[in-house]
Amino acid sequence: MSGLDQILGGGFIEGASYIVQGQPGAGKTILANQIAFANVAAGRKVLYVTLLAETHDRLFQVLGTLDFFDRSQLGVTMSYVSVFQTLRDNGLSAVVELVRKEIARQGVTLLVFDGLLNARDRADSPLDVKTFVAEIQSQAAFVGCSVLFLTSTRLADDSPEHTMVDGVIELHEEVPGVRSVRRLQVKKSRGSPALGGLHQFEITSSGFTAYPRLEAALRSPSTQDEPPLTAMASGVEGLDDLLGGGLPASSVTLMFGPSGAGKTSIGISFLAKANRDEPALHFGFYETPTRLRAKARALGVDIDGPIDSGDLEILWEPMTENLLDKLGHQLLQAVRRRKVKRLFLDGLGGFQRATVHQPRMTEFFSALTNELRALGVTTIATWELRDLFGPTLTAPGSELSSLIDNLVMLRHIEAESRYKKALSVLKVRDSAFDPAIYEVSFGNTGIRIDVPLRPVVNAATGLATPLPT
Helix, strand or coil: CHHHHHHCCCCCCCCCEEEEECCCCCCHHHHHHHHHHHHHHCCCCEEEEECCCCCHHHHHHHHCCCCCCCHHHECCCEEEEECHHHHHHHCHHHHHHHHHHHHHHHCCCEEEEECHHHHHHHCCCHHHHHHHHHHHHHHHHHCCCEEEEEECCCCCCCCHHHHHCCEEEEEEEECCCCCCEEEEEEEEECCCCCCCCEEEEEEECCEEEEECCHHHHCCCCCCCCCCCCCEECCCCECHHHHCCCCEECCCEEEEEECCCCCHHHHHHHHHCCCCCCCCEEEEECCCCHHHHHHHHHHHCCCCHHHHHHCCEEEEECCCCCCCHHHHHHHHHHHHHHHCCCEEEEECHHHHHHHCCCHHHHHHHHHHHHHHHHHCCCEEEEEEECCCCCCCCCCCCCCCHHHHCCEEEEEEEEEECCEEEEEEEEEEECCCCCCCCEEEEEEECCEEEEEEECCCEECHHHCECEECCC
């Protein structure tokens, strides 16, 4: 569970105790059992104690649908014990004694205590609760055993239980609009530099997967950024000349414009230059791999060869329900796995649509682009403008432009009763470039930057008019 370990600042501390709290259905039991079976896989023994009235058979029915569940370890290295009747008949002290005996008998290294709320209900005072928790901890600590307390109530930060344990993890599910989002927060972390704030997680057949908030996990890039003084071919005839020799290596270029202006076509041409020394990745939201390959064939651009040779990978994320940080981590994992040097992000709007809290987009993109530069990736990203034509031109995001090294604008232009596609370079960081507006042509032999646009005014808005005489 690398994501959760990263959020916790390295994982759970051996011999420490933690509370995992959240409303019913938040994912506490699945998380605890996944941690338990991970310990079992590492050769340790686990004791799972329940204070709940439900039978273990019902629990096993649920766990049986998850990949991490290993029924062969039940009663061997993974033991489930119900103390519900002991608690009801003899009280908290009897529960402590039963747990002590089981820990000693089995040589347990992890104790999961599911049902702390029931213990609270059985206590006569806060002091009793504190004493109960302290006794469980002391029995576990005596043999170097870690403890997870699960509770379905949201305990106050100054509750007796919180003051006793080393860490508190809160799970919750919310419904912003019409979709549900699961989040976790480390509310207390003693002895480890946990990442603060809210972090997304999901529960699938693989179990519990956490995604650290990207701007928190990558507050600084993972490696030193040393930009090379070289350029990378764009794959588009004439574009490298406008950029001053090509795309600066380890830079981020934003191509923005309306639908149909040619952003994806330029990205495909960029990917077609992939080779063994420059592995490439397409990460997009709009076109399936099959449609993307068909589009390339129509343009006369060969991406089938690089795909078949393994030099180019296409990752498609449908524009449906996505998690922002999951997308970010998936992208960076793919980049690191194949040591990608050419990256085409087709649709930064896909990231924006996946976010729940829009104001964090600047910080998210800052962390993402800084890490890509540090990894030596030359990136082309696209941003779609809303209007095909219009008297005004809005910037792609309030602060996004400042995070980008190079800006290229594509527009549909109406001039002399004709529609034309035009391209202009607005910014190339630390390099000279050609700022003129050029016509762009598309055909079955690829994309080409043609002659400069005839002198007009308001070309950027798409409504060009002749220069006054």
